[in-house]
Each structure stands twice: as C-alpha cells, then as structure tokens.
Amino acid sequence: MMNRLLRSSAFTVAFSYVAFGMVALVFFAAPLWYMWQVTIQEERIEYLRADTQRMSEVFRRQGAPGLATFIDARVGMQIAGERILLLTDSTLHRLAGNLAEWPVVVPLEPGTYTLPINLSSKPTRAMFVHTVLPGGYNLLVGRDLALFAPLTTRFWYGLTGAVVVLSIAGVLGGFMIRRAVLLRVDGIRQTVQAIVHGDWSHRLPTKSSNDELDTLARTFNGMLDQIEQLLHGVRDVSNAIAHDLRTPLAELRSRLEELALTRPGPEEAFAEIDAAVVDVDRVIRIFNALLRLAEIDTGMRRSGFVAVNAADIAKQAVDFYLPAAELKGIALSYRGSGPAAISGDPVLLAQAIGNLIDNALKYTSDGGAISVEVQNLPDSRVRITVADNGPGIPDEEKPKVPNRFYRGDASRGTPGVGLGLTLVASVAKVHGGALELTDNHPGLRAHMVIDTGAGWNGAARAEPAEASTPPQRSASLGTESVQPG
Amino acid sequence: MKVLLVEDNERVTRFVVKGLQEAGHVADHADNGRDGMFLAASEPYDVIIMDRMLPGHIDGLAIIETLRKSGNRTPILILSALSDVDERIRGLKSGGDDYLTKPFAFGELLARLDALGRRAQGSGTQTSLRVGDLHIDLLSRKATRGARAIALQPQEFKLLEYLMRHAGQVVTRTMLLENVWDYHFDPQTNVVDVHISKLRQKIESDSERPMLRTVRNAGYMLTDDE
Numbered sequence: 001m002m003n004r005l006l007r008s009s010a011f012t013v014a015f016s017y018v019a020f021g022m023v024a025l026v027f028f029a030a031p032l033w034y035m036w037q038v039t040i041q042e043e044r045i046e047y048l049r050a051d052t053q054r055m056s057e058v059f060r061r062q063g064a065p066g067l068a069t070f071i072d073a074r075v076g077m078q079i080a081g082e083r084i085l086l087l088t089d090s091t092l093h094r095l096a097g098n099l100a101e102w103p104v105v106v107p108l109e110p111g112t113y114t115l116p117i118n119l120s121s122k123p124t125r126a127m128f129v130h131t132v133l134p135g136g137y138n139l140l141v142g143r144d145l146a147l148f149a150p151l152t153t154r155f156w157y158g159l160t161g162a163v164v165v166l167s168i169a170g171v172l173g174g175f176m177i178r179r180a181v182l183l184r185v186d187g188i189r190q191t192v193q194a195i196v197h198g199d200w201s202h203r204l205p206t207k208s209s210n211d212e213l214d215t216l217a218r219t220f221n222g223m224l225d226q227i228e229q230l231l232h233g234v235r236d237v238s239n240a241i242a243h244d245l246r247t248p249l250a251e252l253r254s255r256l257e258e259l260a261l262t263r264p265g266p267e268e269a270f271a272e273i274d275a276a277v278v279d280v281d282r283v284i285r286i287f288n289a290l291l292r293l294a295e296i297d298t299g300m301r302r303s304g305f306v307a308v309n310a311a312d313i314a315k316q317a318v319d320f321y322l323p324a325a326e327l328k329g330i331a332l333s334y335r336g337s338g339p340a341a342i343s344g345d346p347v348l349l350a351q352a353i354g355n356l357i358d359n360a361l362k363y364t365s366d367g368g369a370i371s372v373e374v375q376n377l378p379d380s381r382v383r384i385t386v387a388d389n390g391p392g393i394p395d396e397e398k399p400k401v402p403n404r405f406y407r408g409d410a411s412r413g414t415p416g417v418g419l420g421l422t423l424v425a426s427v428a429k430v431h432g433g434a435l436e437l438t439d440n441h442p443g444l445r446a447h448m449v450i451d452t453g454a455g456w457n458g459a460a461r462a463e464p465a466e467a468s469t470p471p472q473r474s475a476s477l478g479t480e481s482v483q484p485g
Numbered sequence: 486m487k488v489l490l491v492e493d494n495e496r497v498t499r500f501v502v503k504g505l506q507e508a509g510h511v512a513d514h515a516d517n518g519r520d521g522m523f524l525a526a527s528e529p530y531d532v533i534i535m536d537r538m539l540p541g542h543i544d545g546l547a548i549i550e551t552l553r554k555s556g557n558r559t560p561i562l563i564l565s566a567l568s569d570v571d572e573r574i575r576g577l578k579s580g581g582d583d584y585l586t587k588p589f590a591f592g593e594l595l596a597r598l599d600a601l602g603r604r605a606q607g608s609g610t611q612t613s614l615r616v617g618d619l620h621i622d623l624l625s626r627k628a629t630r631g632a633r634a635i636a637l638q639p640q641e642f643k644l645l646e647y648l649m650r651h652a653g654q655v656v657t658r659t660m661l662l663e664n665v666w667d668y669h670f671d672p673q674t675n676v677v678d679v680h681i682s683k684l685r686q687k688i689e690s691d692s693e694r695p696m697l698r699t700v701r702n703a704g705y706m707l708t709d710d711e
Contacts, residue, residue: 274702277590284588285671288568292670295569319640320666323679347570351670358673420673 014174021166029159036155044143045112048129051083051141059133064089067139068096083143084119084126090136097140106130106140119144184213188220200228244286252279289419296348296426310340310349310382310450311374317353318372321361329366332357336374340382342452344431352427355420356386356446364390364443380452381433389443398437424448486531486602490514491521491548492564493540497587501534504591510598518543525552530559531602534594535581537565546579553580560601564589570669592703596655603654614649617709619688619696621646630688640665641684648697648707657704681705 059067064087071085075098086097094101105115106128114127128142187205194202203224204217255276259269318334325332353372360370373385393401401421424446425435432451437444488505492498493516505512513528515521518539525533525548535545549561563581565572576584582604583597613622621628626642628635637645644665648656658677662668685697698706 280588281590288671291568316666319638320668320672320680321674321676323683324674324676327679347669350668354668354670354672361674 014170014177018167018170018174021170022163025159025162025166033155040148040151044127045129048112048127048141048143052129052131052139055139055141056131056133059137059139064095064133064135064137067133067137071096084128084140085142086138086140088138088140090138092138095137099140102138102140108138114145181213188217195224200224200231245283248279248282252276252283255279286419289423293419293423293426296423296430305343305345308342308344308346308349310342310344310384311336311338313346313349314353314372314374314384317350317357320354321357325361325370328361328364329368330361330364331369332361332372333369334372337376340374340376340384340452342382342431342450344450345427348427348430352424352448353384353386355424356384356448359420359446360386360388360390360444364388368443377449382450382452384448384450385445387440387443387445389440392439392442392444393437395439401437421446486510486598487529488512488598489521489524489528489530489533491516491518491525491534491539491545492536493517494536500591501594504595505598508595517541518545518548522548522551525557525559526555532598533559533561534598535561535563537563537567537576546576546581549580560604562594562597562601564594573669590702592655592700593657593659596657596660596704599654600651600656600660603651614646616649616652616707617694617696619649619709621649628688630690630693633690635687637684637687641680641687644680644684645688648705652707652709655700655703655706660704 055067055070058070062070068087071087074083075085075096084097084099086099086102087095088102089095092102103115103117105117106113107130110130110132112127112129114125117124117126119126125145126142127145128140131139131141133139184205191202191204203221206214206217206221208214255272259272263269264272314336315334318332322332357370357372364370368389370386370388373383373387375383375385377383421435428435428448428450433449436447436449438447439445488510490498490501490505490512492501492514495516498514498516502512502514513524513530515524518541521535521539524530535549537545539545539548545563545565549563552559552561560582561580562583562585563576564585564587565576566587568586573584573586582601585594585597612624613620618631619628620630621642623646626639628637628642628645644661647661647665659671661677661680662670662672681697681699685695688697689695696707696709698708700706
C-alpha cells in the first residue's frame with residue numbers, strides 16, 4: 001500500500017509541492033524574521049535612551065543625590081527585573097539602583113552593549129546603555145532580554161504551525177488529486193485493456209474540460225480511429241487478395257490437376273498449358289502491382305525526386321494512348337497552360353497518369369471524349385485532371401474507389417485488378433497531394449493535385465539544361481539497352 | 486551465341502539452359518558466384534546472365550563490379566527477384582546492361598539476350614538504317630520504302646528506328662515500352678499493339694511485302710526475310 005502510494009505520480013507531485021511550499025515559506029520567513037529583529041532591537045535601544053535622557057535631566061536639575069532618590073523610587077515601584085538601573089560615582093561605587101555592583105562585563109566607555117550577564121545568579125543576556133554624567137558619575141540603564149523570549153518562541157511556534165498546516169493540506173490535497181487522477185487513469189486503463197482484448201468499439205472517456213488529460217485522451221482516440229481504419233483496410237485487402245489471387249490460382253490448380261488426371265492428347269495439353277501460363281501471369285501482375293504500391297507507400301521513392309515538367313509527362317501519356325483511343329472511337333485530347341514544373345518521380349507520375357487514362361478508356365464508350373489537363377494552381381500546386389464522359393462513379397462509391405482491390409459494380413467483368421486508382425492515390429500522396437474524384441456531368445473527373453515542391457526552382461536555375469531534357473533518372477533507366485550498336 | 490548463366494535455382498537453370506539450346510545457343514552454367522566468376526573471367530562469352538542473390542549471401546552485383554574492374558566488357562543481363570525501381574537502378578549502375586525481374590517469360594529473356602548479344606557486335610554511330618527496301622535517315626528523320634516516302638509522327642519514327650536497329654530479332658512489348666516510351670510499368674490495355682498495327686499500316690501498303698511480324702507469345706520482329 002505504502003509502496004503503491006509512493007509510486008503514484010499524483011502523490012509524488014503533491015509531495016513535491018508540499019516540500020516546495022515549505023522551502024518557499026522559509027525563504028519568506030527569513031527576511032521577515034531579520035527585519036523584525038532589527039526593528040525590535042532599535043525600539044529597545046530607543047526606550048533605554050529615552051530613559052537615560054530623562055535621568056540625565058533629573059541629574060542636571062537635582063544633582064547626584066536627587067537622581068539617586070529618583071532611581072530608588074523607581075526601583076521601588078518597578079516590577080522586579082524589568083529595568084536594570086545603576087548609578088555609581090567615578091570610582092564605580094554604587095549610589096542607587098537594583099544592581100548590587102557594577103557588572104564587570106560592561107566596559108567603562110559610554111555606549112550601547114548587548115552582553116551575557118548573570119542576574120540574580122541566573123545567566124541571561126541583557127542590553128545596556130552606559131552614560132557618563134558630569135562629575136564622573138556612571139549611569140547604567142539596561143533591560144533583560146530574556147523578557148522578550150516568549151515573543152521569539154511565539155514566532156517559531158507560528159512558523160512551525162504554518163509548516164504543519166501546509167503539510168497536512170498538501171498531503172490531503174495530494175490524496176484528493178491522486179484519487180481524481182487515478183479515477184481517470186483507471187478509466188483509460190480499462191478502455192485500453194478492452195481494446196487489447198480485441199474490442200475496437202471502445203474509446204477513451206473525454207470531458208468538455210479540455211485539460212491535459214482530456215487532450216491526451218482525444219489524441220489517443222484519434223490514433224485509435226486511425227488504427228481501426230488501418231485494421232479494416234488490412235482486412236479488406238486480405239479479403240480482396242483472397243478473392244483476386246485465389247480465383248486465378250484455383251483455376252490454375254484445377255487446370256494442372258485435370259491435366260495430370262486425364263492425360264489428354266498433346267494438342268489439348270498444350271492449349272491447357274498456355275492457359276495455365278496466362279493464369280500465372282495474372283497472379284504475377286497482381287503481385288507486382290501490390291509490391292509497387294508497398295514501394296510507393298513506404299515513401300522511399302521520395303529519394304528519387306527530380307525536377308520534372310508534369311505537362312510533358314501528361315502530353316507524352318496522351319500521345320502514347322492516342323492510337324488506342326482512336327481505335328475505340330474516343331477523342332483523347334490534351335489541354336494545358338504551358339509547363340508545369342514540379343519536383344517528383346517521373347516514372348511514378350507517368351504510371352499514375354497512364355493509369356488514369358487507361359481507366360477512362362476502359363469505361364468510356366464509342367464516340368466518347370477524354371481530356372487530359374494540366375494546370376498551375378495559384379497556390380503553388382499543379383492539378384492534373386483526366387476527365388471522361390463515361391458512366392462516372394456514383395457519389396457514394398467515390399471515396400471507396402481508391403481503396404485497394406475496390407471494384408465498383410460497373411467494373412465487374414472488365415479486365416483489371418482494382419489497384420489502378422489505388423496506385424494513383426499513393427503516387428499523389430507521395431508527391432504531397434491527393435487524388436480527388438468529382439462529377440463531370442456526365443462522367444468522371446479525376447484530379448491529381450500535387451505540390452510543386454521546393455526543389456524545382458533552384459534546380460531549374462542551377463542546371464537549366466536538365467529542366468528541358470528528360471530527367472536523368474529515367475534516362476539512365478531507358479537508354480541502357482537502346483544504345484545504337 | 487555463347488551464353489553463361491550464373492543461377493543457383495536448379496529448375497530455373499534447367500528451364501533457361503534448355504530454352505537457350507533449343508534457340509540454337511550454347512549455354513554454360515554455374516550455380517555459385519565463385520564458379521561463375523571463374524568461368525566469366527576465363528572463357529569468352531557473348532552474353533552473361535547473372536542472378537543477384539547467390540549462395541553464401543553473395544550479390545551478383547559484386548561479381549559484375551569485379552568483372553568490370555578487370556576490364557571484362559561482356560554484356561550482362563541481371564536476373565533478379567528484386568523488382569524495386571531503385572534496385573533496378575543499382576543493378577544498371579554496377580555495370581549490368583539490362584535488368585529482368587523474376588518471374589519472367591522465356592520469350593522476354595531470349596529477346597533481351599539477342600538484343601544484348603547483337604549490340605556488342607554492332608558498329609559505330611550510324612546516320613541511316615536500312616532493312617530490305619525500308620530506309621530511314623536518322624538526321625533528316627525521313628523514312629522511305631523503295632521510292633515511296635512514309636509520313637511518320639515523331640513517336641512512330643522512334644518506334645520504327647528501334648525495330649530497325651533490332652531487325653531480325655524479336656522485341657517484346659516490355660522492351661518497346663522501356664526503350665521507345667521510357668515507361669516502366671505495364672499498361673493494362675493493348676496500347677503497344679495498337680501502335681504497332683498503326684505503324685504496320687504505314688510501312689506496308691497493299692502491294693508491298695509484309696515486314697513487321699507478330700511473334701506469338703513474345704512480341705514483334707521486323708524482317709526482310711520471306
């Protein structure tokens with residue numbers, strides 16, 4: 001119990017605060033104590049001096065005998081020990097007062113002294129004002145400091161009391177804070193435990209207070225949402241992989257098994273083997289697409305960014321797909337507003353734009369039109385748009401389309417593995433942008449909005465030749481095997 | 486052609502060696518890096534096929550680098566299961582001449598080997614190419630068949646130039662994508678086929694002999710042969 005208490009962070013915090021409070025109290029009390037002491041000291045001296053003054057006046061008017069009488073009268077009236085009075089002649093012979101003789105500790109020079117002394121054979125400290133009157137008479141006016149001791153004691157009592165009250169309040173406060181914090185921490189712990197056990201519906205309790213714990217809980221909840229979404233994504237992907245890879249694999253397996261069982265003639269056997277190779281190729285294609293996505297999603301390709309002109313890439317893609325579009329009776333056109341300089345990976349951008357055009361070609365029917373557009377947006381971004389006038393995608397399906405293996409109802413029965421737009425979305429993301437799908441009334445407009453990146457301007461200015469020629473990276477990839485020979 | 490295959494997987498080795506022999510080539514093979522290195526250094530080969538991950542954690546790229554440092558200029562085709570674009574760039578930088586990812590179609594491998602082997606024997610810079618009565622001028626970018634001038638788009642000219650440089654060899658769709666368009670992905674529609682048939686219409690009029698052939702399961706070949 002004690003151990004747990006000490007380990008509790010709330011208790012540690014409360015304890016530290018109490019300790020800190022005490023140190024602060026001492027630092028606060030020390031100058032106070034000093035000021036008080038100085039003030040009282042001066043006050044006491046002032047009293048003794050005033051007394052001395054009055055007695056000097058008596059001496060001036062009535063001489064030594066008069067003062068002696070005055071002193072004796074006062075000693076008689078006084079409460080014992082409050083004032084120390086002594087009048088002696090020049091040989092320190094006692095004339096009047098409540099001391100039997102001149103105390104040896106008091107120097108013979110006039111002045112103010114605070115000295116240890118024995119009074120009625122009791123050791124104490126006393127304060128004296130020693131005055132030498134005309135004629136060599138010595139007047140000693142003093143006061144026993146022990147009389148003030150209760151005051152000092154009271155001060156220390158007060159200070160101790162404050163420390164005790166502070167400690168108790170601190171410990172109690174610590175307990176209360178600990179209780180409150182523990183309650184909330186316990187809530188968090190229970191929720192997390194439930195999630196660890198697989199129940200993802202739980203979220204950390206939050207209040208409207210927006211305090212630190214609340215902010216933390218909200219952040220955690222955000223993270224949990226993200227993780228849950230990823231989990232769903234993984235589940236979707238495994239389902240989709242199961243479907244898209246298992247189907248051709250199952251076909252392949254039955255084909256091979258049938259071959260082994262029936263042992264048909266060579267003609268039929270070869271046809272089956274050819275078909276089996278096609279099945280394998282389909283599996284490989286899905287596999288490659290998944291690997292490519294993983295490669296992009298890890299963001300490692302960012303290291304290969306160079307200054308490229310997105311307009312050139314789009315134009316080349318349009319040229320590339322033009323004959324295929326013409327064959328289908330589709331008008332494929334490029335519209336652009338001059339060069340669009342971005343920092344990016346030309347290989348990935350070409351593939352992404354290619355996928356968008358490929359997609360549009362697949363879903364646009366005879367006589368349709370596809371336009372590819374590259375625009376420089378005012379906020380230093382570039383928008384690559386591929387618009388078609390095909391059937392489009394229903395609004396409720398639009399957010400799902402970039403998901404892995406998602407295939408809309410309209411696309412069932414068409415070739416493809418359902419990774420095309422996923423790749424486009426990933427490429428856009430790795431370029432600091434996003435894939436947006438909107439309606440073209442009728443048809444689909446796919447926008448890839450991409451950050452131009454900071455690297456371009458500098459690179460373009462430093463090496464103007466590089467901006468106009470195809471980027472080095474892709475050149476080194478492509479020309480290796482074309483060198484004239 | 487005399488080909489050296491450095492590959493540790495028995496089945497792949499058997500498949501490639503058999504295929505090469507059927508295509509009329511002579512194939513040696515080594516199943517580890519040390520033997521591969523020894524053979525490559527001691528025998529003259531037209532092309533070397535190098536696997537990347539060899540027994541004993543030896544990377545084929547290290548062997549290629551050593552060969553290149555010792556002055557060996559034999560064309561090398563890297564065969565690898567590592568498909569990342571970055572890995573491909575590393576492979577070409579280390580001194581490889583072409584990069585093919587596993588799994589691969591044999592037709593693709595053969596076509597690339599032919600291209601590599603032929604390249605090594607090639608002459609210097611040319612200003613014009615001729616295959617039968619088909620002629621292109623690389624400086625003026627003009628194409629003619631016999632006396633007939635052929636009007637070509639820049640992209641079509643590039644495609645024809647590539648086919649003519651590899652006349653008599655099979656070129657695959659992937660080779661065309663990589664070398665004519667600089668594309669390193671697989672467009673799902675048959676775009677390359679459409680480009681080829683468009684080019685075919687331009688270079689082969691009804692009265693002329695067909696030159697641009699489709700090779701089943703492999704790719705295309707431009708040839709003057711009957």
